[in-house]
Amino acid sequence: MGGMRTMDPKRMSRRHFVASCAGVATGLLVAACAPKVVEKIVKETVEVEKIVKEVVKETIIVEGTPQVVEKEVTRVVKEVVEVLAKPEKAVISFWVEAPTTERREVINELYRDTFNAAHPNIELELTFTEDVDRVLRTAMQAGAGPDIVTTPGAGFILEYILAGHVAPLDELAEHYGWRDRLLPWAYESGVVGGHLYSLPLTYESMVVFYNKTLFEAKGWGIPTNREELDDLIRACVADDINPFEYTNSGWKPATEHLIGMFYDHYAGADNVYKALIGEKKWTDDEFVEAMALMNDWFQKGYYSGSIDKYHALTSDDTWSAVANGQGAMQMSGTWCFQSIDPFFEESGQEWDWFPMPSLREGVKPVYALATGQTESINAKSLHQLEAAAALDWLYNDKRRALQISSSFNFGEWMVPLNYTADDFPVGTDPRVVRFFVDFAKVTGRGDYGYTTWTFWPAKTEVFLWEEYDMVLAGEMTPAEYQARAQELFDEEVAEGKVPPVPERF
Template identity: 20%
Template sequence: MKTFVKHGLLAGALCALPATSFAQSEVVVWVAGEPGQTNIYDELAAAYSAQHADVTVTVVKNSSDLFNPALIPALSAGEGPDLFSFGTGPGQPAALIAGGLVADLTGAYFENNWSGTIPEGIVVQTSSDGKLWAFGNEVETTGMFYNKAIFAENGISVPGTWAEMEAAVAALQAAGYDTPIGLGAADKWPVSHWQSMMFGRYAGPEGIENVLFGEGAWTDAPFVAASAKLQEMGQAGWFGPTPVAIGYGELMDRFWAGEVPMTFTGPWVIGGGTEAAGDRIGDFGVFAVPPFEDGQSIHPTNSIGSGWYIRESSENKEAAVDFMNYMFASNEGRTALLNAGTVPVGPLDEALADAQMPALAVEIWKSADEHAGNGSVPAFLDTITPGSLTTVSYDGLQALLLDVMTPEEFTSEMQSAWTAAKEAGEIMLPGGIAEQ
C-alpha cells in the first residue's frame, strides 16, 4: 500500500532560492493567452536569466486557439517546449501522462519542499498514481463582496456568525433592498460558485475528495444539506425575487452602481469594478461567508485553471525545474506574478506585503489565507468534474432556486451523471503523492 504525503497550505516557508549552476542551456517555455496577458513571463524569464548566465529562458507565446492543436504533435515528436502550461481537468492531462510525454515531478517536489507552497487540494488535481505531474498555475478563490457604505448606512457590521448573516440580510430587506445578495443565476455558472463553497463547508475537504477520488456519493447527507440550505436562502428572498431571470453582467453592473449590497464572486471582477465604481471603489470590501451551521469551519475555496508541465524528452529538465521554482516558490517571482494580476498557489502573506495590488484583491486573498489552516476546497467544481455532470448541476441549481426540484432529487441526478461518467472513465484520476 502506498503512503501519501499530507500537507497543509501553510506548511513550510517560502524563502529566497539559492542560485544553481547548469551547463549552458536554453529553456523554451510555451504560454497561451491574449496579447498583454503573458508579458509577465517575459519579465520573469529576463530576471531569471540575469541571475543565471548559463541559462537562457525563451518564452514562446501562442494565442489560445493555436496552442492546444500545436502542443501534442510537438511533444509526440520529442520537440516543442521544455516547460509549458496545460489543463488539469478531467481527460486533459491523461493523454500526456499515459503517452509518456511529460516528466514525473515528484523528485522535484521533495527536493524543493514544494509541500510548503502547493496546497493539498491543488496537489490532488495535478497528481496521479502517487506522482506529481504539474505545478499548479494561477489560483482563483471566491468571497462575499459587499458595499461598505450600504452596511454603514444601515448599521450592519460584517457578519461573523450565521445568525449575524441572517440579521444583516433581514436589515437590508427592511431597508428596501429586494436583492440583498445578487446572484446572476440566468447564466447558471454563478450559482455553481455557491454550490462549490457550500458543498465544501458541509462536507469538508475530505468529503469532497472522497467523492472525487473515493467511494463517496453526491447523495451523501452533507451535500443534500448544503443543497437544502441554498434552496432555503432562495425561498427567503436572499437572492431577490427572480434570481434566475438576471444575468451575471447585469447583476455586476447593479452591484457596482450600489443597487445590490452583496454578491458572492471572485477577484476577476476587481478590474472591471474599479473602472465602473471610479472614486467609489473604496466603498467595497470582501469577507468570508460565515459558517452555516454550528461546528463548521471556513474552508477557503481554491481552484486552478491549468498547471505547468515539463516535457519528458527535454534535455534541460533541471534548468526547467529551477526556473519553475523561481517563478512560483521564490518571493521575488510570486510578488511579480501578483503585481501582474496572476495569483500563485500557496501562502501569500509575504508576497502580498511586497506586491502592489488593488485593495480589494489584497482583502480577498488575506481572507483566504486567514482560514487556510482549515484546508481548502475547490472553488469551481464545474471545472474538475465531467461536462455531463456540469450540465446536470447547472440545470439543477436553477431548479432548486425555482423550487421545482427537491435537494434529494438534485443530488440524486448529480450522482446518476457522476456514476455514468466514472464508468466511462471521464473523471479525474485519484491524486496524492507517494512518500519517498
C-alpha cells in the first residue's frame, strides 16, 4: 500500500500552472476571431495512360492512281493530371495522464479500440504521458500539441482560451447533443464568453469517509447537522480518537479541500456563488467565520491530532489511522474511491461515507462541483471534425463510460452523465453507486457547492491553500486572510481571469 494516495500528486498545482503561463497573452475573447473547423483537402498529380482515337489521312495507290483516304487509328498517350488523393486515415493524437498498466489496457480496449473499429477512416492514438500537464503546456506554447488537449480542470482551460490555443465547440456540441447528455453544470463549466471550449472527462466531489465498524461499535449515528456533528466530535475526543484525519505533507493544495467544505457548509453555497460573480465580498462575515471555525478545529487537534501531524503524516498514515479506528473520519474527495479499499481490507474493518452536514443554521448541505480533467480540441488541429468524433465516443454510451471508470473504482475517468443505478456494471460497490446516483439527484435540483480548484481564479486559489498555514500559525487572522483573498480576486476579475461559474437554478 506504500504507493497509494488519497489524491493524485501528478495533478499540477495552480501555482505551477500560473508560473508557466506567465508569457501567455491575455485579453478579451472575441467570438468573431474564434478558429473555425478545418478540413484538409489533399490533391496529387499522377501520370495516366489515355486511349486516343483520331482520323488520319494517308495516300494509297488505287489502279495505279494515288488517292488520299481517311482512316481512324487508336493510340495510347501518357498524361499528367491532378486528382484528389486517395483518402487516408486521419490520425488523432490524444495525450493522456499515465495510469497503471492494467488501467491503460482497459482504456485502450474500451475506448481506443472500439472507436477505431467503428471509424475505419480515423485512427485514434492514445499516448500515456507522465506529467502530461507540463509536457502538453510546453507543446502548446510552441504552437504544437495533440489534436485533443487535456487540462487538469475547468479552472485551467481559461489560459489556453485567452491565448487562442483551443477551438470553440458550439457547432460540434449541437451536432452531437452534448448539452443534453452531460449534467447541466458540467456542460456550463466549459462555456466561456458564450462559447463552449471544453468538456469534463471526469468529475468529483467532497464527502466524509468514516470507519463504519467503529461507528457501529460506539453506537454513533451519522450526523445530519452541526449540533449532531459537534456531539460526535466530542464523543471522539472523549474516547481519545481523532475526529478527522488529513494531511497536506504530500500535496500542499490539500488544505483547499477543507477550505471549500467550510465555505460551502458554513458560509453557504448561495453566498459562495454570489461572491464568485461579484455580488458579495469574500470579507463578509460568513466567510471570515467559516475560516475561523476551520482554524478553531485545527487548534483543538481535530485533524490528525495536531497541526504538526497534519503537516507531517503521509496520506497512507491518515488512511491507516481511519481504517484502524485511531481516527473516525476523513473529509476528502471521491477520487478516494479508487484507493480506499486496501486499507480497510488490511484492518478487517469497513468504510462508508456520508454527505457533509450543514455547519450553520439555514445553510443547505450540498455536494461541491468539481471537474478533475477537461478535454478540448487544438485550434491548430487539421482534423477537428475527426477529433470531435473521438471526443464524442467518451460521452455517447453511459455503460461503456462506466466500464472504463470501473477500472479506477469510479475515482477517475468518471464522465459527468446523468446516471441511474441500472447503468452501473454488475458488481459495482453499492456505496459508490449510492454516491453518484445521489449526486445527480441533489445537484440536479440545484443543491450544489463549489470547489476552489474548479471555480476560483488561479492566483486567488493558490493563495487560499498556500497561505492558510499563516492562519494556523497565528501569523494572520481569518479576517486578514479573507481581505487578502478579496484583493487578489478583484485583480483577477479586472484581468478577466475568473473561470466560468454556471448560473444557479
